[in-house]
Amino acid sequence: MTKNxxxxxxxxxxxxxFRKNGLxxxxxxxxxxxxxxxxxxxxxxxxxxxxxxxNYSYCPPMKIHFIGENGxxxxxFVYRMYFSFDEFHKRIYKEDKTQKYPLGLFVKGKPYRxxxxxxFDRHLFGAQNGGRIHLWGADSxxxxxxxxxxxGGRVSLSIGLIGVTISFFFGLLIGGISxxxxxxxxxxxxxxxxMIMMIPSFYLMLALMATLPPGLNSxxxxxxxxxxFSFIGWASLARVIRGMAMSLKSREYVLAAKxxxxxxxxxxxxxxxxxxxxxxxxxxxxxxxxxxxAESGLSLFGLGIQDPYASWGNLLSExxxxxxxxxxxxxxxxxFFIFLTIICFNIIGDALRDALDPTLKAEGRT
Amino acid sequence: xxxxxxxxxxxxxxHIGFFGKxxxxxxxxxxVDLTIVEGENFGLVGESxxxxxxxxxxxxxxLLCDSGEIIFxxxxxxxxxxxxxxxxRQDIQMVFQDPFTSLDPRFTVRNILSEAMQFQKESxxxxxxxxxxxLLAVRLPADILGRFPHEFSGGERQRIAxxxxxSMNPKLLILDEAVSSLDVLVQEEILNLLLxxxxxxxxxxxxxxxxxxxxxxICHKVAVMLNGRIVERGPCGEIFSxxxxxxxxxxxxxxxxYKVASNQxxxxxxxxxxxxxxxxxxxxxxx
Numbered sequence: 001m002t003k004n005x006x007x008x009x010x011x012x013x014x015x016x017x018f019r020k021n022g023l024x025x026x027x028x029x030x031x032x033x034x035x036x037x038x039x040x041x042x043x044x045x046x047x048x049x050x051x052x053x054x055n056y057s058y059c060p061p062m063k064i065h066f067i068g069e070n071g072x073x074x075x076x077f078v079y080r081m082y083f084s085f086d087e088f089h090k091r092i093y094k095e096d097k098t099q100k101y102p103l104g105l106f107v108k109g110k111p112y113r114x115x116x117x118x119x120f121d122r123h124l125f126g127a128q129n130g131g132r133i134h135l136w137g138a139d140s141x142x143x144x145x146x147x148x149x150x151x152g153g154r155v156s157l158s159i160g161l162i163g164v165t166i167s168f169f170f171g172l173l174i175g176g177i178s179x180x181x182x183x184x185x186x187x188x189x190x191x192x193x194x195m196i197m198m199i200p201s202f203y204l205m206l207a208l209m210a211t212l213p214p215g216l217n218s219x220x221x222x223x224x225x226x227x228x229f230s231f232i233g234w235a236s237l238a239r240v241i242r243g244m245a246m247s248l249k250s251r252e253y254v255l256a257a258k259x260x261x262x263x264x265x266x267x268x269x270x271x272x273x274x275x276x277x278x279x280x281x282x283x284x285x286x287x288x289x290x291x292x293x294a295e296s297g298l299s300l301f302g303l304g305i306q307d308p309y310a311s312w313g314n315l316l317s318e319x320x321x322x323x324x325x326x327x328x329x330x331x332x333x334x335x336f337f338i339f340l341t342i343i344c345f346n347i348i349g350d351a352l353r354d355a356l357d358p359t360l361k362a363e364g365r366t
Numbered sequence: 367x368x369x370x371x372x373x374x375x376x377x378x379x380x381h382i383g384f385f386g387k388x389x390x391x392x393x394x395x396x397x398v399d400l401t402i403v404e405g406e407n408f409g410l411v412g413e414s415x416x417x418x419x420x421x422x423x424x425x426x427x428x429l430l431c432d433s434g435e436i437i438f439x440x441x442x443x444x445x446x447x448x449x450x451x452x453x454x455r456q457d458i459q460m461v462f463q464d465p466f467t468s469l470d471p472r473f474t475v476r477n478i479l480s481e482a483m484q485f486q487k488e489s490x491x492x493x494x495x496x497x498x499x500x501l502l503a504v505r506l507p508a509d510i511l512g513r514f515p516h517e518f519s520g521g522e523r524q525r526i527a528x529x530x531x532x533s534m535n536p537k538l539l540i541l542d543e544a545v546s547s548l549d550v551l552v553q554e555e556i557l558n559l560l561l562x563x564x565x566x567x568x569x570x571x572x573x574x575x576x577x578x579x580x581x582x583x584i585c586h587k588v589a590v591m592l593n594g595r596i597v598e599r600g601p602c603g604e605i606f607s608x609x610x611x612x613x614x615x616x617x618x619x620x621x622x623x624y625k626v627a628s629n630q631x632x633x634x635x636x637x638x639x640x641x642x643x644x645x646x647x648x649x650x651x652x653x
Contacts, residue, residue: 252468256527259426260482260534261455264448270481274472 011277017355024351027344034341038153042112045147046126046133050308051110056081056142058328059093059134069097077102078133090327101131137330139318149334152310157341159226160291164284166230171237172280176268178238179245190242193235201232205294209303218309225304229291237283244276278356285349289342296338312338367440368538368570369402369425369458374434376417376424376594394420395431396594399641402538402587407564407571409585409602411578411617417594418574419463422542425572426458427451439537456485459531463543465523469515475501475526476511482533500529503566505559521552525559532567540572545580557583578621582606587647590614595635600648610650 018024037044059081068074079095086092107126114120127133135146178189208228212221245268248254254271262270292312298304299313300320307314315334319325325332375398377391394417402408410418423429425436427443436444443454462468469478479497488496498508504525515523524544531539541560545553557580560571575581581588582602589599590613598611609615613633641649 252462252464253470253473255423255428256460256462256468256530257481258428259455259458259460260530261452261485262481271470 014278014352014355018351021351021354024348027347027351030340031344031348034153034337035157037150038157039115041147041150041154043114043120043122044124045144045150046107046109046123046135047144047147048110048112049143049148049151049310051143051147053132053138053142055083056132056134056138057140058091059138059142060328061137061330062134063095064103064135065100068100075102078127078131080131099131101127101129101133103133104128136333137328139315139328139331140324145315145330145333148310148315149312149337152312152315152334153337155222155305155309155311156292156295156313156338159222159229159295160288160345163226163229163233163291164288166226167233168237168280168284170230171234172241172273172276173268174234175238175241176245176273176276179242180249180264180268180272182246182249186242190239193238196232196235197239202294202297204232205229205298206301206303209298218305221305225295225298229294233287233291237280237287240279240283241273241276244279245272248272248275282349282353282356285345285352288345292338292341367401368404368438369572370435370437371398371400371421371425372435372437374398374421374424374436375432376420376429377432393417393594395424395434398434398591398594398596400589400596400599402570402572404537404570406586407573407584409573409575409581409588410591411575411581411588412591413617414576416591418576418591419542421591422460422540422572422574426460426540428460452485456534457537458540459534459536459538460540460542461524461527461531461544464547465520465527466515466547468527469523471515474512474514478515478526478530479511479533482530486534496533500533501526503532503563504529520548521556524548524556528556528559528563532563532569535567536569538572539569540574542574543576544573546575546577553580560584578606578618590617592633593635595651596641597635597651598649599641600644601646604646604648608648610644610648612653 042048062078062081064076064078066073066076068077077100079097080099080101081093082096083091083093103125104127105125106122107128108121109123109126111119111121125133132144134144136149137145139145139148174189178186205228208231209225212224216224249272251271254267257267257271295304295311296313296316299311300317302314302317305311305314312334315331316338319331319335374395375393376395377393379388379390380392381388381390383389396417398421400408400410410421412418420429424431427436427446431444434444435442438454438458441454443451446454473481476494476497479500480493483493483496486493494511497511501508501510506522506525506529510518515526518526528544545556548556561584563569564571571584573581573585585602587600588602588605589596590605590611591597592613598605598609598614605614606618609618616633635651636653639652642652644650
């Protein structure tokens with residue numbers, strides 16, 4: 001355990017245990033891919049989130065071909081899709097074997113700002129010669145679902161992390177103060193917590209979102225959603241942390257720090273909160289899914305991110321009718337990604353608890 | 367005169383009624399007077415639950431007393447605010463009973479010592495230098511700064527705790543049962559170390575213990591405490607050779623002969639009893 005006279009901290013030991021958990025490491029990989037593709041969504045996706053072509057409305061996922069009609073291997077290409085109507089006036093798409101569009105890397109597309117500030121007009125891949133590629137199909141307005149999934153991931157994946165970060169900061173701080181000082185301060189803070197926790201959170205969120213003025217742009221809406229999620233989220237954590245702080249403050253090392261004249265706030269940050277870390281890390285991992293679901297729920301009801309901007313929730317709102325689902329099942333894909341993300345976070349949370357628990361036992365007192 | 371406690375009282379509510387009315391108290395300190403002179407180690411003995419630890423914590427203001435005066439270096443510090451108290455903090459330090467909880471398990475030895483030195487304006491290099499000196503002074507190797515407390519034995523941890531307390535150059539060091547959780551040989555080592563350190567750091571000990579043998583070895587003056595009150599105090603030799611209060615007699619006989627006197631629980635302290643001078647600085651509570 002010793003390396004150059006410096007020892008491994010408990011967190012380092014826990015991480016070593018965590019790394020041995022194959023399933024959890026798999027989930028970490030999946031999440032890493034999802035977050036990576038969300039961050040670079042503008043470059044990785046062939047189209048911008050609002051790029052539409054009504055001729056491709058509900059176009060099914062296209063096949064990528066490698067072998068031409070003469071049986072020779074060529075560079076990958078897609079056929080043009082054309083449609084006819086069946087007896088129910090629904091579009092039946094067929095491949096037009098006469099017209100093929102080769103696929104290319106770093107193709108030119110609509111100009112955008114890479115990562116929000118670098119002007120750029122290339123995309124990782126795309127169809128050339130004016131064709132369109134819909135890897136995972138298109139939605140009702142002929143927008144590429146693959147592109148919109150990546151763009152939507154930016155909202156859905158980030159809102160969980162940002163919301164959790166803010167609400168945990170407040171939860172830890174307020175819980176720490178409440179538990180450490182005790183008495184009247186504690187009483188007032190805990191009553192406020194209970195007031196917030198008393199209201200069913202989803203309905204509270206709906207009510208708060210409904211009070212927002214309707215003409216807000218999506219960035220402001222996103223910020224306000226984060227604010228609302230954090231406003232609701234801190235209370236339950238604060239309660240648990242407060243309980244831990246109450247038991248931690250009577251430890252002798254806290255008394256020793258007091259006797260040395262260390263300030264209260266410093267004691268809270270150095271001697272109280274770090275000892276709640278193992279619990280907090282697990283709680284963070286397990287509450288991220290809640291935020292993702294909350295965002296999806298709000299957007300599904302049309303209260304969250306508004307069209308044309310994409311989030312997994314409002315992508316899924318297209319799949320609210322049984323007709324659309326039977327006719328174009330690929331529009332359920334955002335639901336699968338929500339599911340995948342949440343499962344990953346939960347498995348990682350479980351694995352973290354397994355990894356952190358033995359050290360808790362070794363410490364013997366937490 | 368280093369520290370003087372005058373008529374210190376601390377009552378803990380033991381039963382609180384429905385409307386917040388306190389109906390009974392535990393009297394942890396009930397009008398305690400004592401004086402600690404610089405250079406003369408002071409021992410406080412008594413059975414567990416008699417209020418000795420509380421008295422130690424009152425003296426260092428980890429607990430606030432209900433009434434009374436704490437006079438340190440000629441100034442009453444009982445009612446000083448936390449900010450003004452900071453000047454006095456480094457002059458009174460404390461070593462706690464349990465070395466397994468008195469060091470933060472997430473702090474390395476370096477963190478532990480530098481936390482104690484945070485108000486001292488020295489360069490980092492010089493502080494590191496001082497840390498090593500302190501560790502050598504408590505007879506630990508100097509290269510353990512990067513280690514965590516869980517890598518040390520109880521005795522070693524207690525040495526780290528002593529080093530931490532001494533790093534602030536205190537005038538008075540309160541040792542709250544500082545050796546009672548250690549085995550007898552380690553106790554002996556720590557006591558010898560403490561006597562050595564007294565010479566080196568010019569510090570006075572306020573030794574709180576239930577162990578009379580330990581007190582006898584290290585203290586010049588002793589006070590015996592029962593139910594939040596001092597029943598007898600005086601020079602160490604005098605108390606051990608000529609105990610006058612029945613409780614002191616019981617305590618001594620129990621410690622030396624390992625026999626518990628039959629009438630142990632029968633001692634009742636009178637409400638307004640006063641300490642009576644027996645000559646030679648030996649005071650006994652009237653009976």
